[in-house]
Amino acid sequence: MNLDFSEEQKQLKEQVGRFLAENCPPAAVRAVLEGEQHHDAKLYKGIADLGLLGAAIPEEYGGVGLGQLELCVIAEELGRVIAPVPVASTVYLGAECLLHAGTEDQKSTWLPKIAAGEAIGCWAINEGSGRMRPEKVTASFENGKLNGTKSPVADGAIADFAIVLAKEGSGVSLCLVDLSGDGVERENLESIDPTRSQTKLTFNGASATRIGDAGDGWHIATQVMDKAAILIGFEQLGGADRALEMGRDYALERMAFGRQIGSFQAIKHMLSDMYVSATLARSNCYYGAWALASSAAELPLAAATARVSATTAFQHCAKNNIQVHGGMGFTWAFDCHLYYRRSNALALMIGSLSTWESLLIERMSTGNVEAAA
Amino acid sequence: MDFKDTPEEAKFRKEVRSWIDANAPKHLEAELKRASFGSSGLTSEDPIEAGKAWQKKKAEAGWACLHWPKEYGGGARTAMERVIWSQEEGPYAVLSSPFTIGHGMCGPTVMEWASEEQKEELLPPLASGEEIWCQLFSEPASGSDLAGLRTRAVKADDGSGDWIINGQKIWTSGAQNSDWGLLITRTDPDVPKHKGLTMFFLSMKTPGVKVVPIKQANGASGFNEVYFDDVRIPDAQRLGAVGEGWRVSLTTLMNERLSIGSGMSTGFPELFKFCMDAEVDGEPATADSGVRSKLAQFAVKQSGLKYTGMRAISALSKGETPGPENSIGKLVAGATMQELSMFALDLQGEAGVLWNEDSPQNGRFQAMLMRSPATRIEGGSDEILRNIIGERVLGLPGDIRVDKDVPFKDIPASGKGRS
Ligand SMILES: Cc1cc2nc3c(=O)[nH]c(=O)nc-3n(C[C@H](O)[C@H](O)[C@H](O)COP(=O)(O)OP(=O)(O)OC[C@H]3O[C@@H](n4cnc5c(N)ncnc54)[C@H](O)[C@@H]3O)c2cc1C
Numbered sequence: 001m002n003l004d005f006s007e008e009q010k011q012l013k014e015q016v017g018r019f020l021a022e023n024c025p026p027a028a029v030r031a032v033l034e035g036e037q038h039h040d041a042k043l044y045k046g047i048a049d050l051g052l053l054g055a056a057i058p059e060e061y062g063g064v065g066l067g068q069l070e071l072c073v074i075a076e077e078l079g080r081v082i083a084p085v086p087v088a089s090t091v092y093l094g095a096e097c098l099l100h101a102g103t104e105d106q107k108s109t110w111l112p113k114i115a116a117g118e119a120i121g122c123w124a125i126n127e128g129s130g131r132m133r134p135e136k137v138t139a140s141f142e143n144g145k146l147n148g149t150k151s152p153v154a155d156g157a158i159a160d161f162a163i164v165l166a167k168e169g170s171g172v173s174l175c176l177v178d179l180s181g182d183g184v185e186r187e188n189l190e191s192i193d194p195t196r197s198q199t200k201l202t203f204n205g206a207s208a209t210r211i212g213d214a215g216d217g218w219h220i221a222t223q224v225m226d227k228a229a230i231l232i233g234f235e236q237l238g239g240a241d242r243a244l245e246m247g248r249d250y251a252l253e254r255m256a257f258g259r260q261i262g263s264f265q266a267i268k269h270m271l272s273d274m275y276v277s278a279t280l281a282r283s284n285c286y287y288g289a290w291a292l293a294s295s296a297a298e299l300p301l302a303a304a305t306a307r308v309s310a311t312t313a314f315q316h317c318a319k320n321n322i323q324v325h326g327g328m329g330f331t332w333a334f335d336c337h338l339y340y341r342r343s344n345a346l347a348l349m350i351g352s353l354s355t356w357e358s359l360l361i362e363r364m365s366t367g368n369v370e371a372a373a
Numbered sequence: 374m375d376f377k378d379t380p381e382e383a384k385f386r387k388e389v390r391s392w393i394d395a396n397a398p399k400h401l402e403a404e405l406k407r408a409s410f411g412s413s414g415l416t417s418e419d420p421i422e423a424g425k426a427w428q429k430k431k432a433e434a435g436w437a438c439l440h441w442p443k444e445y446g447g448g449a450r451t452a453m454e455r456v457i458w459s460q461e462e463g464p465y466a467v468l469s470s471p472f473t474i475g476h477g478m479c480g481p482t483v484m485e486w487a488s489e490e491q492k493e494e495l496l497p498p499l500a501s502g503e504e505i506w507c508q509l510f511s512e513p514a515s516g517s518d519l520a521g522l523r524t525r526a527v528k529a530d531d532g533s534g535d536w537i538i539n540g541q542k543i544w545t546s547g548a549q550n551s552d553w554g555l556l557i558t559r560t561d562p563d564v565p566k567h568k569g570l571t572m573f574f575l576s577m578k579t580p581g582v583k584v585v586p587i588k589q590a591n592g593a594s595g596f597n598e599v600y601f602d603d604v605r606i607p608d609a610q611r612l613g614a615v616g617e618g619w620r621v622s623l624t625t626l627m628n629e630r631l632s633i634g635s636g637m638s639t640g641f642p643e644l645f646k647f648c649m650d651a652e653v654d655g656e657p658a659t660a661d662s663g664v665r666s667k668l669a670q671f672a673v674k675q676s677g678l679k680y681t682g683m684r685a686i687s688a689l690s691k692g693e694t695p696g697p698e699n700s701i702g703k704l705v706a707g708a709t710m711q712e713l714s715m716f717a718l719d720l721q722g723e724a725g726v727l728w729n730e731d732s733p734q735n736g737r738f739q740a741m742l743m744r745s746p747a748t749r750i751e752g753g754s755d756e757i758l759r760n761i762i763g764e765r766v767l768g769l770p771g772d773i774r775v776d777k778d779v780p781f782k783d784i785p786a787s788g789k790g791r792s
Contacts, residue, residue: 001375001376001377001378001382001453001456001682001686001687002374002375002687002690002692003374003375003376003683003684003686003687004374004684004687004688005374005681006374068661069374117521162423167424187506216485248767248768248769251769252768252769252770259770259773260769260770262763262769262770263769263770263772263773265756265759265760265772268759268760268763268764268769269756269759269760269763271763271769272758272759272760272762272763272766272767273759275701275762275766275767276701276704276705276762279677279681279698279701280673280674280678280681280705281676281677282681283671283676283677283678283679283681283683283684284676284677284679284680286374286680286684287680288678289374290374290375290376293374294374294375304669305672305676307672308669308670308672308673309673309676309677312670312673349374354662354666357665357668357669357670357671358662358664358665358669360665360669360672360673361659361664361665361668361669361672362659362665364645364668364672365659
């Protein structure tokens with residue numbers, strides 16, 4: 001048994017970390033937060049040039065052909081610097097969905113572009129407020145044409161293609177739309193985390209091709225979101241660790257009543273609780289990474305475990321990081337709110353915390369409890 | 374990233390499994406499975422005798438104290454082999470709980486500080502379960518603040534070199550069954566508190582030692598008061614130099630954290646099974662969204678601890694040493710057990726108040742409710758563990774110590790037990 005990454009994977013992590021420290025300082029995140037752009041295009045290109053987007057894409061489709069574990073370590077580093085780039089939408093969801101269920105044509109059209117950073121994807125599942133269920137879908141797909149509205153769609157503003165969940169006959173299907181075609185309208189939406197923008201996509205007879213079998217859309221989407229949950233879990237883990245570090249550093253620097261605030265137990269204990277939740281999340285994410293890389297039967301269980309734990313940890317660390325910083329933590333000038341925004345936005349992406357909590361228990365009920373216990 | 378055994382590990386597992394299969398006291402299995410932390414669950418046999426019998430059997434076949442060298446009665450096994458053993462030992466591990474303190478804490482301290490002769494005399498019977506040890510550290514006025522202890526050891530004035538001990542220990546787990554104790558005393562009250570301590574070991578049958586059981590909040594009596602009334606022991610039973618007792622105690626405390634924290638269960642599997650059967654508003658409890666949310670949070674704590682343990686073992690097997698980060702095991706498990714048992718009782722409705730054989734799972738959650746407060750205190754309270762994580766893992770400043778450079782005798786104390 002060895003619940004750890006290999007030396008090569010750790011080296012990759014370090015390398016990616018160094019690149020991002022240089023190319024994605026908080027100022028780059030703020031430029032997207034405060035500016036007109038919806039992502040940092042230069043950073044995204046740099047990430048593509050390093051081969052990171054294609055890490056888990058096979059070489060025949062223009063990828064590097066490493067694996068899911070490599071993608072996990074990359075995700076953690078992206079999460080650490082809360083990189084304002086559409087990797088989750090494009091790679092964890094888009095590329096993984098195509099690899100999982102796409103036709104040869106869909107794969108060879110889009111995967112090489114994804115790997116090269118030339119095509120951005122988005123995952124258009126939601127339709128308004130409330131937990132997503134297949135019965136709620138009103139968008140429809142018929143005779144190669146797509147109609148309806150999807151909202152919110154992360155990274156929809158900058159995406160070249162969308163993967164859309166739509167009614168087809170009596171079931172729901174997933175389909176692929178080239179967003180540069182006719183019959184596509186985009187409307188940008190305000191959100192709590194503008195560093196990963198949200199959009200409303202409206203389709204008026206847009207041309208689309210189906211991914212997988214008719215009526216199999218929810219099933220495929222669930223499988224793809226399970227895998228993405230682990231990768232997003234690693235992003236959350238990176239963010240949680242960084243928020244903890246920021247809080248720790250400030251607690252060492254800030255003086256009150258003639259002492260470092262980190263010497264007050266209320267602060268020290270808050271930070272140690274942040275460490276505890278980040279550590280539990282790390283361990284659960286490693287379990288997820290193992291399941292992802294080995295396509296274990298436990299994958300759905302491991303995905304929900306990693307997701308619930310990582311969401312809880314990132315929200316816990318990001319909110320208490322502000323608390324440790326006091327008034328400074330609530331200023332625009334300090335970076336605490338960047339992590340607070342991202343922690344809350346990621347908590348809702350691909351299904352809210354309570355959705356995943358519910359899934360976890362459902363999966364335990366049908367599976368083997370001992371596996372998780 | 375791999376959960377599979379290597380071929381050598383698989384071979385070892387097979388060997389362990391078949392030995393346990395052939396030798397374990399299977400008739401006790403059902404009872405042992407009901408154990409909750411701090412109680413063996415055994416009622417049909419005396420837990421101490423059953424424990425000694427199982428330990429002896431293990432020792433004779435080379436399965437006792439897998440982490441100790443062979444010459445002291447141990448198994449000299451690797452970290453990974455120890456883990457495999459404990460996975461396979463399953464519920465029978467509970468039988469060895471009378472030896473936890475001896476094997477996990479006292480043994481390693483003796484191994485590091487005693488003379489070769491003493492080790493050869495003391496350790497093998499400890500490993501084989503013939504003798505039980507206890508840890509005589511805490512006192513009425515010194516628990517978390519262990520270095521504030523007052524039990525005095527003074528050189529006898531007859532020139533024999535012997536020490537005369539007077540004072541009182543408290544919360545001593547298993548003292549009533551113990552043959553030996555590891556005892557920390559104050560030998561110099563005129564220097565700051567950490568500097569005037571000295572460590573000894575002694576037979577619990579030494580004249581002047583009196584053990585008085587304490588009735589605990591949960592009704593059981595696992596720990597005791599121990600009084601020392603002019604107890605005389607030879608200087609040869611000193612561990613480490615005079616005044617070096619604090620340093621010696623750190624060996625014990627470090628090992629304590631390792632042996633208590635690792636692999637602790639939170640009770641989640643039992644709670645989950647209970648929820649599968651229980652109903653809420655006419656539906657299975659696990660269909661209720663509020664129940665699911667709570668259960669999921671307990672679940673990720675349980676699995677987080679499990680995989681944190683596996684990461685520690687992975688590191689250990691690569692030759693890294695476990696550090697203070699292991700403090701999270703007991704910190705998370707203790708608090709989770711307490712919340713989890715309250716939640717289980719809540720689902721039982723007003724009948725949750727009842728604690729009898731008819732209670733779900735034989736009153737297991739009631740027992741857990743009543744035992745878990747102790748888990749949050751023993752072996753370092755939640756607050757002390759948070760300090761350790763904050764200071765030793767995160768590098769935050771130490772608490773302000775007003776008693777740091779003050780001679781012990783001048784430190785203000787809470788009235789009780791001042792000698
Ligand atoms: C079931 C059980 C078994 C035990 N077995 C043994 C045994 O075998 N041998 C043995 O020697 N001892 C044993 N103990 C004693 C145990 O080690 C002490 O109870 C423990 O260290 C706490 O000390 P205390 O009870 O004196 O509490 P105190 O130290 O008085 O603590 C009271 C409260 O103050 C808090 N506190 C104290 N200091 C600080 C601080 N610096 N910062 C923040 N908060 C603080 C504590 O967290 C706690 O909440 C056992 C205890 C229990 C409950």
